Amino acid sequence: MSRALPQSEPMTDLPPRVTIYEVGARDGLQNEKGVVPTDVKAQFVRRLVAAGLQTIETTSFVSPRWVPQLADATELLADLGEVGRGPLRPVLVPNERGLERALEAGVGAVAIFGSATETFAQKNLGRSREESVEMFKPVVKRAQDAGLWVRAYVSMCFGDPWEGPVPVGQVADACAELMDLGCDQLSIGDTIGTGTAGHVEALLAELGRRDIGVERIGVHFHDTYGQALANTLTALRAGVSVVDASTGGLGGCPYAKSATGNLATEDLVWMLDGAGVETGVDLDALVETSVWMAEQLGKPSPSRVVKALAGA
Structure with missing residues (x-):
């Protein structure tokens, strides 16, 4: 498959290397109807x-009643063998029962x-938020005791379809509550895609004031409004060097009309290649996979990049 290349003009104010936290296999597929x-x-x-791609979130150990698409988590990890294990293959766990199943499958990293x-x-x-933090306390403690790497996702950081705008201070409180449990990394999620650049800047600054530095933060943006x-x-x-993305732009948000899903990994790689930022990703192979x-x-x-390069 022949393709054009972005003209690389290095940007001096970006990290030299960005870790792409690939969520296509879990977040991207979980809402598929078939x-x-x-x-x-x-x-x-x-x-x-x-x-x-090195960091790949493979599946979720949630109840099959909640997410039927991921009911085969144990079978998937058995199929993957060593490819599905280790600190670079996190799985989502909602509670202690989910963690138990994940530990039985031999995972090396989990996300709450x-x-x-x-x-x-x-x-x-x-x-409630308070009750959910209490639920996660033993999950994080047991995961840490087992030597697992732990990530904390926080949803609705840039707007909520029921509550509307969410104060930056409230978001920072919710993030601090989970990070205080001892999580290794925080992912701030724009669940309905309404965030804007100024909002991102403001939230990162507030998190910094709460001693949650950019070195512990990943960003998870949806492209509902093209942002x-x-x-x-x-x-x-601002110094963040971990970005969540989904190959092919897989995934959607059931809480936002016309949501186009997660940031497409190919679109991200095209931008970073053009800015001279290393990702370690082969764009040709990624497009073929999509x-x-x-x-x-x-x-x-x-x-957009898949459509352009694959001639779709």
């Missing part, structure tokens, strides 16, 4: 590894997921 076969998921992960708003905490976790790359660039200029996965799902990739 169940994706386990062997297809396993091949997807292996293709992502072959394309140079909280909320910056009370409404979403109730809808997503069935409990994901602009918001990412703002975060990178085209292949789109065929498995029976729908085109929303990634």
Whole structure:
């Protein structure tokens, strides 16, 4: 597959290297209506590894009643073997039971997921923010005792479909509550894609005042309003060097109309290649993987770069 290359003009105010935290196999697939076969998921992960992605969130040990698409978490990790284990293959866990299943599968890293708003905490976790933090305490402690790396997701950091704008201080409080449990990394999520560059700058500054430095932060932007790359660039200029993205732009937000899903990994890599930032990702291989996965799902990739390079 021949393709154009972005003209590389290094930007001096960006990190020299960015870690892409790939969420396509978990966050990208979890809302798909048709169940994706386990062997297809396993091949997807292996293709992502072959394309140079290192940190790949593979699945989630949530109740099958909540997310039927990921009911095969144990089977998937068994299929992947060593490829699905270690500190660079995190899985999502909602509670101690999920952690137990993850430990039985031999994982090396886990992620918990909280909320910056009370409404979403109730809808997503069935409990208040305070109650969810209490639920996560033993999860983080047991994970740490087992030598696992732990990430904390916080959703609705840039707006909530029920509560509207979310005060920056409230978001920082929610982030601090989870990081105080001892998590290694924080991912701030623009769940409905309404964030803007100034908002990103303000939140990162407030987190810094709470002693949560950019070296412990990853950013997770949705592209509902076309702001994901602009918001990412703002975060990178502030010193963030971990960016969540989904190959092919897989995933969507059920809480935002016309949501286009996660930031596409290919779009991110194109921007970073052009800015002279290292990612270790082979864009050709990644585009080929996206085209292949789109065929498995029976729908085109929303990634602009995939469309351009694959001639879609």
